[in-house]
Amino acid sequence: MVPIARRHHETDDMNLKQFAELAGVSTATASRALSGTGRVSEETTTRIAALAEKLGYQPNAIARNLRTQRTMTVGVLVPMGHDALQHLSDPFFNTMIGFLADALVEHGYDLLLSRVLPDDERWLDRYIGTGRVDGLLVIGQSDQYHVIESVARRYRPMVVWGGQMPGQRHCAVGSDNFRGGVMAAEHLIARGCRLLAYAGPRQGVEFGERLAGVRAALAAAGLPDPIELPSHFEPDAAYRDLAAHLGNLATMPDGIVAGADVTAASMLKALAEMGCDVPGTMRVIGYDGLPIAGHLVPALTTIDQQLREGARIMVDLLMRRIAGEEAASVRIEPRLLLRQST
Amino acid sequence: MVPIARRHHETDDMNLKQFAELAGVSTATASRALSGTGRVSEETTTRIAALAEKLGYQPNAIARNLRTQRTMTVGVLVPMGHDALQHLSDPFFNTMIGFLADALVEHGYDLLLSRVLPDDERWLDRYIGTGRVDGLLVIGQSDQYHVIESVARRYRPMVVWGGQMPGQRHCAVGSDNFRGGVMAAEHLIARGCRLLAYAGPRQGVEFGERLAGVRAALAAAGLPDPIELPSHFEPDAAYRDLAAHLGNLATMPDGIVAGADVTAASMLKALAEMGCDVPGTMRVIGYDGLPIAGHLVPALTTIDQQLREGARIMVDLLMRRIAGEEAASVRIEPRLLLRQST
DNA sequence: CCCAACTGCGCAATCGTTTACTCAGTTGTC
DNA sequence: GACAACTGAGTAAACGATTGCGCAGTTGGG
Numbered sequence: 001m002v003p004i005a006r007r008h009h010e011t012d013d014m015n016l017k018q019f020a021e022l023a024g025v026s027t028a029t030a031s032r033a034l035s036g037t038g039r040v041s042e043e044t045t046t047r048i049a050a051l052a053e054k055l056g057y058q059p060n061a062i063a064r065n066l067r068t069q070r071t072m073t074v075g076v077l078v079p080m081g082h083d084a085l086q087h088l089s090d091p092f093f094n095t096m097i098g099f100l101a102d103a104l105v106e107h108g109y110d111l112l113l114s115r116v117l118p119d120d121e122r123w124l125d126r127y128i129g130t131g132r133v134d135g136l137l138v139i140g141q142s143d144q145y146h147v148i149e150s151v152a153r154r155y156r157p158m159v160v161w162g163g164q165m166p167g168q169r170h171c172a173v174g175s176d177n178f179r180g181g182v183m184a185a186e187h188l189i190a191r192g193c194r195l196l197a198y199a200g201p202r203q204g205v206e207f208g209e210r211l212a213g214v215r216a217a218l219a220a221a222g223l224p225d226p227i228e229l230p231s232h233f234e235p236d237a238a239y240r241d242l243a244a245h246l247g248n249l250a251t252m253p254d255g256i257v258a259g260a261d262v263t264a265a266s267m268l269k270a271l272a273e274m275g276c277d278v279p280g281t282m283r284v285i286g287y288d289g290l291p292i293a294g295h296l297v298p299a300l301t302t303i304d305q306q307l308r309e310g311a312r313i314m315v316d317l318l319m320r321r322i323a324g325e326e327a328a329s330v331r332i333e334p335r336l337l338l339r340q341s342t
Numbered sequence: 343m344v345p346i347a348r349r350h351h352e353t354d355d356m357n358l359k360q361f362a363e364l365a366g367v368s369t370a371t372a373s374r375a376l377s378g379t380g381r382v383s384e385e386t387t388t389r390i391a392a393l394a395e396k397l398g399y400q401p402n403a404i405a406r407n408l409r410t411q412r413t414m415t416v417g418v419l420v421p422m423g424h425d426a427l428q429h430l431s432d433p434f435f436n437t438m439i440g441f442l443a444d445a446l447v448e449h450g451y452d453l454l455l456s457r458v459l460p461d462d463e464r465w466l467d468r469y470i471g472t473g474r475v476d477g478l479l480v481i482g483q484s485d486q487y488h489v490i491e492s493v494a495r496r497y498r499p500m501v502v503w504g505g506q507m508p509g510q511r512h513c514a515v516g517s518d519n520f521r522g523g524v525m526a527a528e529h530l531i532a533r534g535c536r537l538l539a540y541a542g543p544r545q546g547v548e549f550g551e552r553l554a555g556v557r558a559a560l561a562a563a564g565l566p567d568p569i570e571l572p573s574h575f576e577p578d579a580a581y582r583d584l585a586a587h588l589g590n591l592a593t594m595p596d597g598i599v600a601g602a603d604v605t606a607a608s609m610l611k612a613l614a615e616m617g618c619d620v621p622g623t624m625r626v627i628g629y630d631g632l633p634i635a636g637h638l639v640p641a642l643t644t645i646d647q648q649l650r651e652g653a654r655i656m657v658d659l660l661m662r663r664i665a666g667e668e669a670a671s672v673r674i675e676p677r678l679l680l681r682q683s684t
Numbered sequence: 685c686c687c688a689a690c691t692g693c694g695c696a697a698t699c700g701t702t703t704a705c706t707c708a709g710t711t712g713t714c
Numbered sequence: 715g716a717c718a719a720c721t722g723a724g725t726a727a728a729c730g731a732t733t734g735c736g737c738a739g740t741t742g743g744g
Contacts, residue, residue: 016731025694027694028694028695029692031733032732032733035732037732038693039693041692044693056471058472061472061473061474062474062731065404066408066730067698067731068699091433091436091634094433094437097455101455110455112452113455114452132404235633265634269638292577292607294577295577295604296639297614357701358701368725369700370724374702374703379702383722386722401700402700402701408701409703409728411729
C-alpha cells in the first residue's frame with residue numbers, strides 16, 4: 001500500500017514499535033517502562049529511559065489520547081454573542097485566562113482556546129461532541145444561560161464563572177455581585193457621597209446584580225436611586241458613551257460606581273478630559289480588581305473579585321468533576337480594595 | 343474482554359460504526375458523506391447529514407487527528423525564564439494572544455496554551471515531539487534565542503515574534519525596534535526635550551535595540567546620551583524601581599522614552615505621585631501600542647508596533663509553512679501614535 | 685515435592701477515524 | 715456486441731499508542 005499523506009514536518013518520526021525494536025523489547029514493555037506503570041524491572045526501565053532520552057523519542061500524544069480516552073486538555077470558552085474572540089483582548093478575559101492557565105498547568109493540563117460561535121442552541125454540544133477536551137471552563141454566562149444549563153444536565157465536567165440563580169444546575173464560581181454592589185455604594189456613602197451614578201453595560205446577569213446591590217444600599221441609607229449611565233463593553237465605545245452621558249447630565253452625581261474596572265478606566269478618562277478632579281470633586285469605584293487597575297491615575301479603588309483565587313477554585317472543582325466526584329458551586333466574597341480614586 | 347477504563351463523561355457515546363449501521367451504510371460512506379469528500383451520491387449525503395444532525399453525532403476529533411496526522415491546532419508559547427505562565431497576565435502577552443486567537447480562528451485552527459519550562463536545552467524539542475500541534479507560534483525570543491535557532495533547523499512550521507539578527511535561521515515577525523527607538527527620541531526632541539531618559543527592562547534583544555535607537559537619534563541631534571532607568575518587567579516591581587530612580591536623580595530629564603507601554607504606565611503613576619505634570623513638565627512616550635494605553639491619564643503617546651497586524655502576519659506565514667511552502671521573516675514598520683502624554 | 689504466588693515480559697485487541705483499493709452495476713463509444 | 719469509463723458504495727489496512735491476559739521462570743511455604 002502506498003503511504004498515505006503524512007505529517008508534513010517532523011523532528012523525529014519514530015514510533016513506539018521502532019523504538020521498542022531498537023531497545024530490544026516489545027512495545028508493551030517499552031510503553032510501560034516509559035510511563036512508569038505496570039511491572040517492569042528496575043534495570044529495563046532505566047535502560048529504556050536512557051535510550052529514549054538519547055534518541056529523543058517521545059510517545060505520540062494523539063495516539064495516547066485516543067487509546068486512553070483522555071486528552072489532558074481543558075477547553076476555555078468565552079461565549080459573548082457573535083464576536084466572541086474579539087473580546088479576548090478585553091483585560092478581564094485576558095486576566096482570567098492567564099490565571100486559569102496558571103492553575104491548569106499545576107494540574108498538568110493544557111488550555112485550548114477554541115472557536116465557538118453561539119449562533120444556535122447547539123454550539124456547546126458541538127464543542128463537547130468532538131471529544132477534544134476532558135473538561136470545560138466557561139467564562140461568563142452572558143446570554144447563554146439556558147444553553148449552559150441544558151448542557152449541564154448531561155455533561156458533568158464543566159465549571160462556569162458566573163452567578164448562581166436559585167435552582168441552577170450547573171456548577172458556577174463567582175463573586176456575590178449583589179453584595180459587591182452594596183459594598184461599593186456603602187463605601188461611597190461613607191465617603192460622603194449623596195448622589196450616585198452607576199456606569200456599565202446593561203447586558204449580563206452579573207451587572208444587573210451589581211446595580212441591584214447599589215440600589216439596595218442607597219435605599220437603606222435613605223438616598224435617591226442611582227443615575228444610570230449605560231455603556232458598551234468595548235473600551236473605546238464605552239468611553240464615547242460615558243463622555244456623552246456626562247455632557248448631558250442635568251445634575252452631576254458626586255460618586256460613580258462602575259460595573260467593571262475597564263468601565264471605570266473609561267470613566268476616569270472622560271472625567272479627566274472634563275477637568276473634573278478625582279477624587280476631589282467626584283469619587284469613582286470600579287469592579288473586578290484587575291491588576292492593571294492599580295496603575296491607573298488616580299489608582300482605582302475597586303471591588304476585588306479575587307480572580308486569581310477564583311480561577312484556582314474553578315480549576316479545583318473541575319478536576320474533581322473530571323474525576324467523577326461531585327462539586328458544588330462556590331460563591332466568592334468580594335473585598336474592598338482601597339486606593340486613591342475615592 | 344472486559345471494557346477498559348473509558349472516558350468518564352460523554353454526551354453521546356456513539357462512534358462512526360454505530361452511526362453508519364443506523365444509517366444503513368458502511369463506515370466509509372458515512373465518513374465520506376460527513377466530510378464531503380469522495381464520491382457519494384447527493385441523496386445519500388443529505389440523508390446522512392440529516393441523521394447526524396438529528397442524533398447529534400459528531401466524529402471523534404482525536405481519532406481523526408491520529409488518522410490524518412493533523413490536529414488543526416497551533417501551540418502558542420511564551421518562553422520567559424522559569425515562571426513563563428506567570429507572565430501570561432502581562433498585558434502585552436494577553437493582547438498578543440488575543441490577536442493571535444482571532445487570526446488563527448479565521449483559518450480554522452485552535453490555540454493551545456501549554457506548559458513549557460525552559461529549564462534545559464530541549465524544552466522545545468519535547469514540546470514538538472509529542473505531535474499535539476501542527477505548528478508553533480513563539481512570542482518573544484527572550485534568552486532562548488539559540489534554542490529556537492537550533493530547533494528551526496529541523497522544524498519548519500514555527501514563527502516567532504521578535505527581531506531578526508543577521509544570519510538568523512528562524513522565521514520572525516517583529517517591528518524594527520531600532521527605528522522605533524529613533525522615532526520615539528526624535529519625537530521628544532521635536533517637542534523641545536533636551537535631556538532624555540530611557541526607562542525599561544534590561545534583558546531582551548528588543549529593548550536593547552530600542553535603547554540603541556534612542557541613543558542614535560540623540561547623537562544625531564548633538565544631544566547627550568539618555569539617562570538609563572532600568573526596571574523590572576512586572577508592573578508592581580517596575581513601579582517601585584522607577585519611583586526609586588526618580589527620587590535619586592541628580593538632574594531631572596525633560597522627556598522619557600519607556601521601553602514598553604506597561605513601563606510607561608508605571609512611570610506615569612510614579613510621576614503623578616511626585617506631582618510632576620505630564621506633558622507640562624515631563625513628556626512620556628511608550629512603546630507597543632496596546633489598546634489600553636489610550637485609556638491612561640493622560641492618554642499615552644506611543645510607538646505602535648501594530649500588534650493586530652503583526653499577529654495576522656505571523657499566522658499567515660505559519661499557514662504557509664504548515665502547507666510546506668517557504669515563508670521569510672517580515673519586519674513591521676513602527677508608527678508614532680500621537681496622544682496626550684507628549 | 686507440589687502447588688501457589690509472584691515477576692518480568694510479550695501477544696494481540698482496542699481506541700474511532702480516514703482512505704487506498706476493489707467491485708458490481710450502469711452508461712457511452714466505436 | 716465488446717470494451718472502456720464512470721458511479722456509488724463496501725472492505726480492510728492503517729494511524730500510534732495502552733493494557734488485559736497469558737506464559738515461562740523463579741521463589742516460597744507446607
